[in-house]
Amino acid sequence: MAAPGNGNATCPAPFLASSNFPPRGGEIRARFCLPVTRNESCCLPCPMTDWVFSDNFQRLEPTANYVGIASLVCNVLLLLTYLVLPEEKSHRHYLSIGLTVSLIVLSIAFVIPLGTKPDMCFDTLTPDNMYTDTGCAWTGALLLAGAMGAIVxxxxxxxxxxxxxxxxxxRTDIFQWVSIALGVGIPGLFLAVEMGTIGVSYKLGNICLPSGPEAFVAWYVWLVVFAGLSAIILIATIAFCLWKFAISALAGAGVSTHKSTASANSAALTEPEPGQPPSKRAMKRQKRVEWARIKKVLRLQWRTI
Incomplete structure (x- = not known):
C-alpha cells in the first residue's frame, strides 16, 4: 500500500503526525502511535492491520467470517435437535444448551461484518468505536457475551x-440452578462492565474488541483464568479415572471402585467364590467395564478440549 503524505517532517513515512488529526471522534486510544516529542506523536494510518501484517492478512481476514457462518449453522441445527428430538436421543442437558446458545451468539458476531462491510476508520488515524459505528457496537457486544458465555x-x-x-x-437440582445463574449472570456482568465503562472498537479485523489498557485486566485475563480452571479440572478428572482404573487393574478386584456405578458393575461381573481369587475372565471383564467408563468420561470432555 502506498504511504500517504505525512504533512510533518518529524514523522517518517508511512507514519503521520497526530497533531494534524485532532481528536474529534472514534477510539483515540486505539491509534497506533509512538511519541517522538513532548507534544507530538507519529501514528500509523488506519486500519493498522494494513501496515502491521502482510498483504495476505486482507485476503485471509474474511475466512473467520465464513467460519462463523458454518459455526452458526451447525450450532443452530444442534440446538434444534435438543428442542425436537426426545432427550434419550439428543442427550439434551442444560449445560449443553447453555454452551450451544453462547456459541450461536459468538458466531453471529462474525457473520454481521459480511453484511455491514464496515469502513472501520473514523478518520485517517482513528478507528471507529461503538459510538461512531452501530455494527461495531453489535459485533463487540455479541463477541463479549458469546465468548465469555462459552468459557463459563x-x-x-x-x-x-x-x-x-x-x-x-x-444434588444435581441445586447445581442446575446455580449453573444457570452463573452461566447467564457472569457473561451479563462482564458485558455490562465492558460496554458501560471500557467500550469496544476496531483493533484487529472487522469485529470490534475491548479497547484501552483496562481491557486486558477487565476481560482478557478473566477469559484465560476461566479457561485455565477448566483445563485443570479436566486434567484432574481424567487423572482420577485413570488412577482408579490402574488400581482396579493391578488389584484384580471384581468389584467396581466407584460408588455411583457399583450396582451396574456388580450386575455385569461374575463374583468369585468366597476365599477364591477372581478368574482371568472376571478380571478381563472388569477391565473392560472400567475402560468403557473412562472412555465415556473422555467423550464428555470434547467441548473443554
Missing part, C-alpha cells in the same frame, strides 16, 4: 463432571 459454560461442565465422577455428587 465449559467451566461449569468441567465442574459438574468432576463432582459426579470424583465425589459422586447427587
Amino acid at each position: 459454560w465449559i467451566l461449569l461442565r468441567s465442574i459438574w463432571t468432576a463432582l459426579r465422577i470424583m465425589f459422586d455428587f447427587r
